[in-house]
Amino acid sequence: xxxxxxxxxxxxAVLLSGMLYATPFDVDIAHSSVGFKIKHLMISNVxxxxxxxxxxxxxxxxxxxxxxxTIKAASIDTGIxxxxxxLRSADFFDAAKFPEITFKMVSAVAGKxxxxxxxxxxxxxxxxxxxxxxxxxxxxxxxxxxxxxxGTINRGDFGLKWNKALEAGGVVVGEEVxxxxxLEGIAKK
Numbered sequence: 075x076x077x078x079x080x081x082x083x084x085x086x087a088v089l090l091s092g093m094l095y096a097t098p099f100d101v102d103i104a105h106s107s108v109g110f111k112i113k114h115l116m117i118s119n120v121x122x123x124x125x126x127x128x129x130x131x132x133x134x135x136x137x138x139x140x141x142x143x144t145i146k147a148a149s150i151d152t153g154i155x156x157x158x159x160x161l162r163s164a165d166f167f168d169a170a171k172f173p174e175i176t177f178k179m180v181s182a183v184a185g186k187x188x189x190x191x192x193x194x195x196x197x198x199x200x201x202x203x204x205x206x207x208x209x210x211x212x213x214x215x216x217x218x219x220x221x222x223x224x225g226t227i228n229r230g231d232f233g234l235k236w237n238k239a240l241e242a243g244g245v246v247v248g249e250e251v252x253x254x255x256x257l258e259g260i261a262k263k
């Protein structure tokens with residue numbers, strides 16, 4: 075009788091402790107995106123995305139406890155091959171020399187996330203707006219959630235300095251890059 079109660083209590087304690095720890099999620103790239111936009115000729119925005127990326131994050135009681143990701147710089151896609159080739163070149167990402175862009179969360183508080191972003195071999199601390207969804211069971215029995223990240227960075231801070239002056243004033247490519255990341259994650263089993 076005492077052994078039975080002991081095992082019931084032990085089982086309850088193990089189950090309860092499991093609920094207190096973060097749930098790890100792998101990013102489902104088929105339902106996620108990593109995008110950006112930047113001013114062109116000071117009058118319009120060019121939008122693009124990265125086709126190859128991976129990542130994971132941990133949630134505890136609906137709050138981010140960890141997040142990290144890797145992007146293949148050569149997978150940049152703005153819809154124009156000539157422009158994408160230029161962005162992959164040494165003038166911008168130098169994807170042959172710096173093949174990956176990485177991000178690792180340092181902290182998350184009240185809808186803001188701060189982390190270390192590495193682009194072109196340069197690591198800087200950046201703060202992004204972060205929105206976390208609840209979790210849901212998908213039709214295949216997996217637990218899913220999502221994280222949305224947005225914010226701006228200065229590309230020059232990361233050594234992406236190529237530009238040309240315009241006759242009428244201004245430059246060909248803006249300095250400020252708006253980042254938009256939509257991640258859907260599947261809980262690790």
